Amino acid sequence: MTATQYLLAYLDANWQTDITGRIQPVPKPSIEREHENTKRMLGTTDLLEVGGTDTDYAAGGFYYSEEDADSSVVIELRTKNRRDDDTGDRIDGYERLWGVRDENNDEERWGGLVGECRRLLLEIRRGSKEWDIVTAPEAVDTSDNVGQGNFRADIRVELTSIANPIDTST
Numbered sequence: 001m002t003a004t005q006y007l008l009a010y011l012d013a014n015w016q017t018d019i020t021g022r023i024q025p026v027p028k029p030s031i032e033r034e035h036e037n038t039k040r041m042l043g044t045t046d047l048l049e050v051g052g053t054d055t056d057y058a059a060g061g062f063y064y065s066e067e068d069a070d071s072s073v074v075i076e077l078r079t080k081n082r083r084d085d086d087t088g089d090r091i092d093g094y095e096r097l098w099g100v101r102d103e104n105n106d107e108e109r110w111g112g113l114v115g116e117c118r119r120l121l122l123e124i125r126r127g128s129k130e131w132d133i134v135t136a137p138e139a140v141d142t143s144d145n146v147g148q149g150n151f152r153a154d155i156r157v158e159l160t161s162i163a164n165p166i167d168t169s170t
Contacts, residue, residue, distance in 0.1 A: 003071035003159045004053045006129060008033065011048065011075075014120055021109030023100050026116045029077070042150070046079040046096060046113060069161040071131075074154055077113045077139075081149040093151045094143075114139045114153050121157060133160040 008031060015028045030041060034051030041047055050073060058068035079093040099111015110119040121136040128134065136157045143151045 001129070002053055003055065003073045003131070003157075004033065004050050006131070006159070007050050007073055007075070007157065010124070010128070011050070011117070011120060014123075015116065016119075019110060019119075022111060022115075023102060023108040024095070024111070026096070026099075026111070026113060029079075029113060034076070042078060042080050043082065046077070048113065048117070049076040049078070050074075051076070064166075066163040066165055069164060071159045071161075073157045073159065075117060075136075075157060077117060077153045077155070078146070079113065079151050093149065097143075097151045097153055098141075114155070117155055121155070130161050130164065131159040132162045134158070135160075 012031045015031075017027055018025045027046070029046035029048045031048045031050070034049045052074040053071055055069055055071040058070075077097060079096045081093045082091050083089065084091055095112065097112050097114060099108045099115050101107055108115070110116055118136065118139065121134060124131075124134045126133070134157065136155050139153045139155045141153050143153075146152045
């Protein structure tokens with residue numbers, strides 16, 4: 001299983017719309033591999049795209065039977081301002097991406113798409129499946145690159161596998 005496949009399955013299976021301390025629910029976005037239909041899809045749903053996998057294998061010596069692997073994956077979270085079909089109310093894309101603040105100007109617990117993504121990644125920081133270490137140090141706001149009313153954040157995730165046995169048997 002590649003790092004991209006793993007993250008797609010993990011995020012899809014473990015997404016929580018509502019948790020304790022969250023002010024607004026975070027509906028599950030469309031979780032996809034990177035593709036070209038982003039603009040069309042954003043009209044009706046938020047989008048979480050996983051892609052850009054690079055895997056580096058540690059150089060082994062003569063007769064080595066294990067190898068280390070470092071995979072780098074980018075999670076792109078995308079949303080936009082739109083109107084609720086039922087009520088006609090404006091839905092703020094920036095708040096859905098980053099979460100809201102309460103009446104004391106405190107941030108909500110794991111708010112927005114970014115908060116829920118980071119919560120899930122921190123749950124597996126000590127490893128899961130074949131990955132020994134999972135790190136996602138920060139989310140970067142790249143909204144200034146996508147146009148007015150559109151919002152985007154990128155999370156670069158590093159998945160590390162240490163001393164994986166090499167099985168070349170047939």
